Amino acid sequence: MIGPVWLHLALIAFTAAAFGSAPALARPTLPFGVRVPARRSREAVILLARRRYNRGIGAAAIAACAVVLLGWLAFEAVLVGLVVVCSLLGGLAQRSIVAAKRKEGWYAGTRQAVATDTSLRSDPVRPQWILLAPAVLLAVATAVVGLFAGAASFSTIVAQVLVIGLVALMTVAISRARPEIDAAQPSASASRYREYLHGVLGLLLISAGCVNATLLVVSLQLWDVAETTVPVTIVAYLPIATAFIAWIGFSVRAGDAGHRLPPTGDEPETRHEQRDDDRHWYAAGMIYVNRDDPALLVHRRVGTYWTLNLGHPVAWLVLVAVAVAGVLTGFGVVALPTKGG
Template sequence: MTSSVLLDLAVIALLATVFWAMPALTRPTLPFGVRVPAARIAESAIVRAHHRYARGVLVAGTFAFVLVAFASAGLRWESAAAFAVPVLAAACCGLGYLAHRTVAAAKRSGDWYSGTRQAVATDTSLRTDPVRPQWIFLAPAAVLFGITAAIGAWRYGELPATLPTPNGVIVDVARRSETTVGHAFATVIAQLLITVLVGLLGIALPRARPELDAAQPAASAARYRVYLAGVLRLLFGTAGCVTASLLVASLEVWEIVPATTGVTVVSYLPLAVALVAWVAFTFRVGDAGHRLPSEEEDSSRVQRDDDRYWHLAGQVYVNRGDPALLVHRRAGVAWTLNLGHPISWAILAALAAVVALAGFGVVELPSRGR
């Protein structure tokens, strides 16, 4: 079994594990993207939905794993993983949506919010004394970008007429392209874009609406501060890991080091470190910091039922009455745009314009293998 097949199998196993573990990492009051009172988190409908989802993911993951193993080793179907990965992801998303529908139906039929006192919580100190990004953690990404750019400028005049083709952090030595500034410095441009994008996120995320719980307003605010500070540090550190991997890829493109399997493994090591750090952080802190220890608190209220603003199993948020542009998603360490905010549509329109211009050949977007 070749190293590429082993890598494909590892990707399948990792993807299935992530989907299987995701419901356990979300807040207990948001099972499969449905807002429920804390007193209802042990309802039989929720328990059954968790069990069915877990079994379904295990079956889908096992099927995809066996398909890739047999197709790659026995049938010599090299594109098996390219087919199995999106199908597995789509199947797991479908299982999650079915679980969402099950919990939502049980919530409606049982009228779980009957007799509760609904409320929302806010923490004005997050505006007057916001979580400040520790920009020093972004310094490695900026330094590595500068080092890579300097090496590229020194090497550019001696480059051959054609260069190996970068594909992410993997360099295809069998496919060579004409040496141009855009091709030679593609990995450097990627480093710059990643560093700038992460820097912009460092500015935007502390200004996003905080994710607080009306049942535990003070405790959830304290947890959210710790959570947000950790996310920002990890984002900055991940930018450094990605730029480190791209530095190794740049050396391969410029033929300073050979594009061998060993060098490719080295280029993936920083990404592996970042992945392990994110997994450890997610398991320790939880979604929006709900796993962090805090003092017991009970305000005798429950978080307002806002399911009507969330769509696609809690992935899409649309609320014209909410002034927030960025809100925390109901699952995962991620934020999303409030599609009820006019600026969100301006951002999406700008992206659509770029895609349209690229389709007509007016602008040129990076493509696979270039």
């Protein structure tokens, strides 16, 4: 009883910390996904929104812990409720900033522009494909062990191959996604983005190896080559935990789109502000819809990741493919790894 309760409390604390850290990691000009001029990034309404948001997250986490300890609701319902409450708090903070920006005309008299780095096409950030080699070798090793062990099911090997293919596709897509360049500091932001993109691509390829390492140990357990004990299970999920910690560390160090990274050289700010395009962003900067934008992938305004441009026809094909795969898995057409095959 004590173990699961403490695990539930830890998951609640992690969820609250994840939501609470998002505003701190965001770019100063994108509080809660709202584009603001750099000179307005310390406005009282923004600071007040952050304080209210942090207090609300803390109160929601305390309430969730109390409900779990008292056993009033199932943990799954409590966790979903916490996510919903945190999301609503973020939405309220966003609306307050948007209202103040429109009422006070923060962009009035500013010169808005968009900057780009053409060298990313002539001299792109090239993925270090050698980092994908461990994932491939681990998949081969898993297949060899399965053949010698007389495995009845190779579902984990299929999963490893899918991980390699998916990570390779994501690496190519992200490396070609629209770069995040600030018109106020085009050269400095371009150098930061290059370093940021290099780190993201490297971590992505390394993470594929971590996932396949976990699948290798899981395969040994499924094929009764290794016993399903607590130590073996810990070893199985240690690679994924390591990759997860590495992503957290990188996100804290680099910041949103690499804005915390030191630029190469000094550059005075221009007289331009990054173009205000809030009308294309929804859900506090997490959903992007722009039919006039040819980019398929764009960097989200919140977090260290990209999102699909839902105004692009290909984006809907991707979503349909994911939905079909989910339905097939739900009906058992695509089998997931289970004990005994």
